Amino acid sequence: MNVNPNRAPAAAIAIARGWRAALAAGALALLASCGGGSLEQAFVPAGFVVFGDEQSLVLGTTDPATGATYPTGRKYGYNVGDNCSASELWTQYLLRVRGYSFAECAPANTAVTAGGMKARPRARLADVAAQVDAYLATGPTDRMLATVMAGTWDLIDLYVEVRDGRLSLAQANEQAKVRGQQLGQQIVRLSNAGVRVLVVTTFNPVYSPWGQAQRNANPGVDVAGVLRALTESFNIQAAITFQGAGLDGRKVGWYDAASEVQQVVENGTARANVGIGDWTTPLCANSTATLNPANPDPTDPDLPACVTPRAGITNVNLYLWSGAVTLGPQMHARIGLRVQNLLAVLPL
Template sequence: MCSKQARRTGWRIGTLAAAAMALLTACGGGTSQIEPFAPGRLIVFGDENSLIVSDGTGNGRKYTVNGMTGEALPLRDCTLNPLWVEALSNHYGFVFAECNKAAATPRAFMRAKAGAKVGDATVGIAQQISEQTTSGGAFKTNDLVTVMLGSNDLIELSERVIAGTLSEGDAVGEARRRGALLAERINGLLGAGARAIVSTVPDMGVTPYAITLNKTRAGAAARLSNLSYEFNATLRTTIDQTRFDGRNYGLVLTDDTVSTVSRFPDSFGYSNVVDGVCAVALPNCTSATADLVSGGNAGTYMWADDRRLAPPMHSRIGSQALTRAINNPF
C-alpha cells in the first residue's frame, strides 16, 4: 500500500504522466513493454536490386558483385556480399531457397523479378503479389515484406523522352502515376496485415548510366534525378497515412543515401562513385579479379554496373532497413 507521503511526492513531479510513473515505481509496480516484432516469414518484392537468381543448387547469383571464398581455389558463395534484403533475412535466421547451401527450410521468399517495372503485365508488383498468394497463401500479421521497385521505370521514361515519344511533362506525370500505383499496392499489403520495409529507388541521375548518357545528351542526368524525386515523393505520400504508420511499415531512404554518398564519397570510404566495378554482365560478376575493371575494388565502388549497386551500398541500405525493422513499433 502506498503511503500518503508517497502520493504527495508523486504530485510534485512536473506532469501527471511523470507522477503516475513515480508512484508506480515507488509502490513496486511495473511498466508494460512493447513486444519486438518477430516475423514468421520474409517476402521480397522488387527488381534486380533485391533479386537472387536461382542456379538450381541453392547457390544463386545476385545483380551485384557476387562474393568468392578465400580458399586456394576460390568458389562463388551466395552467402557472401549480401543484398540489402539479406540483412533482414540473416538477422531473423531465414534463408531463401535461392541461397540455401545448408538445405534448410526456407522462410524467406524471393518474388522480385529481373527487369520488373511497377505496372508490368508479367513481372510487375501485382503479378509478384499474386505469385506469393498463389504459392504461399494469404498474407499474415507476422509477415514482413520488402519493396524496392521503380528503377527500370525511370530509365524507360527517360529513354522515351530522348526518343521523342514522350514529353518532359508527361514523363513527370507518368513517374508520379507509377509511384502512386506502387503505393496503392503497398496499401493493399498493409491492409492485409503484413508489415513492410519500403525503400525508395536510388537517385538514377547519379548512376554511371546517367553520367555517361549526359555526355552526349545534355540534361539526361538532371532529368533522371527529377523523375526519381517525383516517383519517390509520390510513393511516400500516397501510402495511406490515415490508416498506416510506424506500426505497419518502415521507410528506407535509399535515394537520399545514394545522393549523399555520391557527393561526399571520401567521407564514406568510397574510391569510385561514377563507374561500375564489373567488367562482365550481371548477375555473373564476381569479386574475382578477372570479372572486375582494371584496378577495380568491389569493396570501395558504389556501383556494380551502370545502374545497380555494389556490395558496400547494399550493406549501408541493409543496415538502415534492419534498423527500421527492429526499432519501428511493429
C-alpha cells in the same frame, strides 16, 4: 559535355523544393501517428517476402530473364565465384542477422524463410503488382514482413521517352506520379492482408554509370534534371498514397535510400562514412555503362555473370556500383544495416 547533376530545369526545381519536406513530414507522420515512435513491442517476423527488381533479387540456379543456369544462386551485380552468400545484397543481410536465408541461397545454420523471393530482373511496377497478386493468392501467414524496392526501370523508361521526344517532362512527371501511386497501392494491398511492409526508395539513376554515360552522350538533354524530377515525383507519390490510406509506422517502414545514394555521390564526407572510394566506375570486369532496358540478353553487363572485378581492383567494397545500374556490395551492406536499425525502432 557533362551535365551538372545538380542543375535542374524549372519543372524539376518546383518538384525538388518539396522533396525533402515531403519525406521529412512523411517520416514524422509515420512516427507521430503511433505514439511518437515509442517501441510498443519488438516485431519478430515469422518470415520474409521480397518484391521488386534485381536490387533485391537472389536467383536460384536458373535466371528467369534468360534461362542461363548457374551451379548455385547468383545475384545481379557482383558475385564471389559460386559463393552466393558472399557480398550480400541488402535483403540477404536483413535475413541473415535474424537467422534466415532464401531458398535460392541457403547457407548452413540458417532457416529458409517462408514467403521468399518474388523479385524479378527488370521488374517494372506492372510486374511488381503481378508479384503481389501471386503472393496474396497464396494467403499470407501471420507476422510476415515484406520488403519493397522498385521503380528504377520505370524511371529509365520514362527518361527515354523524354530524351527521344515522345513525352514532355511534364507528361513524364505525371506518369512517374502514376507509377509511384501504383507502388503505394501495392503497399496498401499488402498491409490490408496483414503483412508489415518495409519500403526502400529507389535511387536516382543519373548517379549510376549508365546515368553518367547518358549525360555524356546527350549534351542537348538535361539528363540530370529530368531524372531527378522523375525520381522525386515517383518516390513522393508512393509515400503520399500509402499514408493517405492511413498507414503509419505500425504497419510500414520507410528508408530513403535515394537520399543516401545522392549523398554518397555528392558529398565526400558521406562517401568516407560509407567507405566508398569510387562512385563512377562499375567494379565488374564485364560491365560497361550501356544497357538495353527493353531486351536483356546474356551479354548485358548487369546479368549475373559478374564474378571477376576489373583488373587492378583489390577491394570491391570501395565501389558504389557493381554494374551499369546495380549497386555494389558496400552500398548493399549499408542499406541492410540501415533497414535493420529501422526495424529495431519502428513499432511494427
